[in-house]
Amino acid sequence: MNEMTAQARTVVRRRIPIDDGRWVTIRPIERSDASGLSDFYARLSPESRRMRFLGSGPPPDGDLLRAFAQDAEGFVGILSERGPRDGAVAAHASVQSVGDGKAEIAFAVADELQGRGIGRQLMSMALELAQARGLRTATATLLAENVPMRRLVQRANRSIVADHLDAGVEEITLSLVPAA
Ligand SMILES: CC(C)(COP(=O)(O)OP(=O)(O)OC[C@H]1O[C@@H](n2cnc3c(N)ncnc32)[C@H](O)[C@@H]1OP(=O)(O)O)[C@@H](O)C(=O)NCCC(=O)NCCS
Numbered sequence: 001m002n003e004m005t006a007q008a009r010t011v012v013r014r015r016i017p018i019d020d021g022r023w024v025t026i027r028p029i030e031r032s033d034a035s036g037l038s039d040f041y042a043r044l045s046p047e048s049r050r051m052r053f054l055g056s057g058p059p060p061d062g063d064l065l066r067a068f069a070q071d072a073e074g075f076v077g078i079l080s081e082r083g084p085r086d087g088a089v090a091a092h093a094s095v096q097s098v099g100d101g102k103a104e105i106a107f108a109v110a111d112e113l114q115g116r117g118i119g120r121q122l123m124s125m126a127l128e129l130a131q132a133r134g135l136r137t138a139t140a141t142l143l144a145e146n147v148p149m150r151r152l153v154q155r156a157n158r159s160i161v162a163d164h165l166d167a168g169v170e171e172i173t174l175s176l177v178p179a180a
Contacts, residue, residue, distance in 0.1 A: 014121050016077075018113065024077040024090050026121055033076050034069035036089035041065070045111045051146050052108045054169060068094055075125055077109070077118055093122040095129050101136035103176075107149070114148070123152045131176040137161060139173040 013027045029037075041049065041059040050056050060068075068074065077091030090110040098104050105126045109118045130138050138158075142149040144165060153160070153172045162173040 014125065016116070016118055016121055018079075018116060022079070022081040024079055024113065024118055026075050026077045026091065026093075026118075026125060029069055029074045029076050029092075031070050033089065034065050036076070037068055037092060038062070038065050040089040040092060040110065041108070043110070044108060048108060048111055048114075051143055051149070052106065054141065054143055068092070073097070074129075075122060077122070079110075079113075091118050091122060093126045095126045095138075097130075097133065097135060101134075103130040103133075103135045103138040105130070105138045105140050107152070119148065119152050120155070123156050127156060127158060127174065127176065136175070136177050137173050138176055139171055141169060141171050144168045144170050 013025055016024045016026065018024060038059075044052070044059070046056065049059065053060065074095045075091075075093040076089050079085050079088050079090040090113055092108050094104075094106045096104045105123075107119055107122050107126070109122070127138055139162075140149065140153050142153075145168075150170075150172070153174065156174055158174040158176065159179065160172060161175045162171070164171045
């Protein structure tokens with residue numbers, strides 16, 4: 001278990017009600033989530049995949065999915081329902097330490113579950129994880145037209161210390177260091 005995994009497991013799980021009898025439980029990602037993540041990204045609409053990976057293209061390949069799950073950095077949302085999708089991965093937050101006190105964060109929520117507050121919870125848990133690890137900034141990279149993602153970043157209760165827009169791709173950096 002690497003340091004990030006140990007930190008992730010100290011973060012409390014969160015349960016988000018969806019509707020009568022359905023909820024999503026957000027928990028730290030585990031190695032065994034690789035195949036659930038593969039199904040999740042394969043089911044994500046082309047438009048959501050374009051927003052997540054900043055361009056059109058096939059679902060992420062096995063190497064990337066293994067990196068998400070085996071490095072165990074981040075969180076998955078698991079759907080609970082009385083139905084065929086019970087136990088499916090329905091959301092993913094990636095928190096990657098890239099050195100020099102910096103984290104890169106990225107999120108995806110199943111199309112049919114977007115707009116219900118899951119992204120907001122993922123954002124708060126991802127920032128807590130990065131902060132608990134002693135990282136100083138977290139950067140989200142998004143297509144400039146991605147209104148929900150920009151809202152998530154702007155409402156994360158952290159100060160924005162950098163915001164760069166280049167060729168339709170925006171990088172917004174949040175401070176993880178509490179203001180003095
Ligand atoms: C971006 C994403 C992760 C947000 O997750 P979510 O669960 O839909 O987000 P929430 O329900 O917590 O809403 C977050 C904010 O976006 C707003 N929002 C959600 N859907 C919206 C829409 N279609 N249009 C405008 N605003 C929207 C919400 O109102 C909320 O803002 P508020 O706090 O001011 O009310 C999700 O939409 C997604 O997976 N998109 C595709 C992948 C992607 O874009 N990833 C980001 C790049 S890393």
